[in-house]
Amino acid sequence: MPRALIVIDVQNAYAAELPIEYPPLAQTLHNVGRAMDAAQAAGVPIVMVQQAAPASAGLFGTGSPSWRLHEAVAHRPHDHLVQKRLPSALAGTGLGDWLRARGIDTLTVAGYMTQNCDDATVKQAAHEGYAVEFLSDASGTLPLANRAGSASAEEIHRVTLVVMQSGFAAVLRTEEWVETLASGAAPERDDILTSNRRARGLV
Template sequence: MGTTGLLIIDLQNDYFPGGRYTLDGTEAAAAKAGELLALARAEGASVVHVRHVMTGEDAPFFAKGTPGAEIHPDLAPREGEPVVVKEAVNAFLRTDLDALLRGRGITRLVIVGAMSHMCVDAASRAALDLGYEVTLAHDATATLPLTFCGTEVPAPAVQAAMMAALEFAGANVVSADEAAAVLRG
């Protein structure tokens, strides 16, 4: 086990077509994430899955106990791959994620998942704040269109803005193919 780990954030059924909160490009992002997952497993790199669960009765998606809250089968954890369950946007907040990563000697993270403008952003920034070297595979993340002050912001613009901001913050934002080189060490 090396010092690099793959962190897969919230690639859960509700974000895929037919789910309660479908994102733009989830299937393509999951395919790229799946390639990195296969590589990480082949290289013996640590893999940590993050799963968001909402407990309120009015949860718009990822409702506790529903199939939509489960990790998509294409990215399902294998035995020995930990799953960190979170109830907040930031995967490090009120979870054992940091202790888990440090316990495995992880100092570098390759991050994939969803949503780019929420949980991927929060986890990437927290990881940077905690001193991790962060590589973010932009094409292995997904988002959706947003609206601000009456202006519609298409998903590709949301994605570009988030990736630019995370790169500015210190993340190494690259394609999944380039992130593969990081996993290979």
């Protein structure tokens, strides 16, 4: 299965204005780096994705400190750079054309934030027919509170992973993913019926 590693928005904003809380930032940055190193060693193309707002914007304004790639990934090689305005890395960026030209049918997603740009990319990729993998410990998020309620970073991350595994992506730890690169084994995938039956104690 020709795959690409999609590293989403590992930018300084997530160590400053929007600090990642769960899993801890240092842990997730380490695992993003590990995934990139493993991909390079295995000949898996690496796509770096960068959120970009107009230069006059505050958060993610092009050229601003929050827009710049975090030092954990900035020095590592990649094969393609995508700058995006919308959450999904596949929305209006031409990334799909780049992937199709290389015969890539499997996307491995890592980076930030779990429930936002990661989730949007995972779901669009699934809808477009890609097999999707998501690295649960090379991604992370932060707590939210608004008129709809509130949720901790851990709650948001955990629930998003459960939903992804129920039919949109195979959710793996970085260590498991590195092992699949070496073994060629297919990661475990689920569907919503089996996931629901399991939750109801029927399987």
